[in-house]
Amino acid sequence: MNFRKTMAASAITLATTLLSANVAYAACATDGLPSSMAKPDGYPARALTMVVPYGPAGGSGQVAQAMAQAVSDLTGVSINRDHKPGGSGTVGMTAYMASPADGYAVMEHIDDASSAHALDSGRPNPATDLIPLVTSQITFSQIYIRTDEDRFTDWESFVKWVTAQNGRATIANVSKEGSMERVNMKFITDATGMQIQQISFDKGAPRYGALAGGQVDALFEQPGDVRKFMDAGKFKPILTLLKERPAAFADVPSLTDVALDFDPLYRFRGFYVHKDAPADRVKWLQWAFQKAYCQPSYQKYNESKYMTLIESFRDTQGSRDLINQTVAQYREVYKSMGLEVK
């Protein structure tokens, strides 16, 4: 019971923040920041390096490119992206932590950094071992089926069908132990009592191909990543993992609609700098990255990825709050899953 209470408390805070931000979304979050800022002692005198712990083609690679472009457009400072994929972001994080804290190196990372720290406190805590410059994408997940599927057509019939399969139904996922996807799926299966086999695909294309080709029965994904399949009429969402229906998915049931009483975990992506970087440089970077969030090119990119359905922006303190809440939420879940939390 304590677990549920803790989860509910942290999730209420997170959901309230998300929804209140949604209401205030009409103007862009950092419109109030000054349009320019003097470079402290001539910094940056050369191009910045952005360590990206994932490949260039995935969600992280794309957001890194969009943000780097927006910052460059705003400040005239070039940003070289240095992709260091591998180990679910561990390699990039390790490489970044070993780089000089002079403000010339920044890093993109996702909620995996928070979940990794939640599982093993020896791993860097993005909220305290780094300074979050901005969180620029926060998104929710959905369950998708093929549009031409005739065995089930909506969430209710899907749950009924899956239950009847007695564990033989399948869903494509990134079901790495302790991942956001697996934890959310645990919430769903615990709440519905259905058994479903999660098939782990670490790359998007084979994962989406598995649903399109009928290799699996359903797909767990974020809407921005499968937008083209929805627009093409190939996939349709049957459940939104939010408490309330976002306007863009007004006809898709939310968790509340289907009486699922759990607090979903979100995918978020942001940008960081060393905690020991010179304070004046950090201040300049905070301004540049937060202001760049509202650059038209970046906003257009976020819109194309359904990243404006709930407020994606967090400043430094907002990012820390988000990370801290997320870490606490993951820790509770991991303990309940019987995972060893170090």
Next chain:
Amino acid sequence: MDVFNNFLTGTITLFSDPLGILIFFGGVIGGMLFGAIPGVSMLTLAAILLPFTAHLSAEHGIMLFSVIYCTGVYGGAITAILFNIPGAPENAPTAFDGYPMTQKGQAGKAVGAAVMCSAIGGTVSCIIMMIATAPIADWAISAFGPPEIFALVFFGLAVASSVGAKTFWKGWLSILIGLMVAVVGLDPVGGIERYDFEMPYLLAGIHFIPTILGFFAVSEIFVQAEKKVTGSYVAPKIGVEFPTLKELLAHKFAVIRSIIIGFFCGVLPGIGATLAAFMGYNEAVRWSKKPETFGKGNIEGVISSETANNAATGAAMIPLLALGLPGGALTAMMVGVFQMHDMEPGPLVFINSADLVWVVFAAMFFANISIIFVGYLETKTIINLLRIPFQFLAPMILLLATVGAYAVRGLTIDIVVMFLAGVIGFFLRRSGYSVAGIVLGLILGKIGEQTFAQAMQMLHFEWSGFFDRPIALGLILAGFVTLAGSIYGAFFKTNKPTATDPAV
């Protein structure tokens, strides 16, 4: 007729636009050059160019990437043949026979075969792509799930045991070493950390590009250096003559077979040209009446590998354009180009942007054709690099290989891995093991482990599930038959080497 008319319209649009022509030829030459430099591959060029495509029109941006893809896959064959340095993993099997041909003074023939067969493989797959993109894409993703891809990998490994080792047993031991190396890092399903020795960089696994550079380029430098020291070094003869049409026609079945294999591998999302090249080469060995000549400079090895890897290029565009599913890293970057122009590859592209699609198809077709002409000129000039004395050439190769190893992920450990592989490869080659087998085990092992785990999850951990899927069953049976044949050969035809190759 629709296809022809659309192709004609695409061609006219492409060549009536001066900027389009400039971008086309820039892509052709850039792809070949970056493809030819080890490690600094066509992906490097694509990553550099990606932000700039925002300033181009959607047609120009996507066309540029398509052209780089076609010529980049070919470009890596040149250094594979001349210096035993595959420009990219998909050119590794080209080196198996290409480099021994260079040592025999047949560099021109090997490069010529690579030029012609890359062009043929790419062009034919391009034509199939134009005719039947949508139905092929739908068929591929419905017919080939993780169980089928695992079965394909199993079949590939069974065939690979006869590549490059002195005996069947050494061939299998080589592959098993590759498979062992492939499991270093996070496991692809549960994310469990394996063999990392608490070194975070090892969590990313051993990348096959530094391994290839070490086993092929660095160990070759050591081998040649040893010969230089012992006085047995013989400089490679320079041969610039192209293979004759008759010589190429003699291998027409190998070309056709490799086109089918290459196309087939290319059309599967996430598989791509590397597996295509290895499978094309393996099948050439399996079907040959003289398998023992492979690895010693058999031109059919070059033909099969280069036909298959270029045949995969057109095929990889099929799932990308028809379904929005990129088959590899470069096609994934193409998704980025589409998105920069407010477009998404997928079924709607054919409806909303048919003009663009046909310009891209035309550009890929002509890029493959242009490989012949640019490749011919390239051959006549680049082969002369072999005239550089070994003591000057070796440091250049080591430098290029080092840059190439580091460029993959920007990790110093990859340079260490490359030199370790070089030293290990040097000794393994002396003892009759196959470094090609190790590389193959490493590449196929990563794909195989992941698809096996996925298959077992899909089949609810019941082995018999494989037998309910006809394609998977067929491939597994073919693998076992191949394996049984090899074991029979090992026991009853003792002392008959499979494909001995001191150079590979």
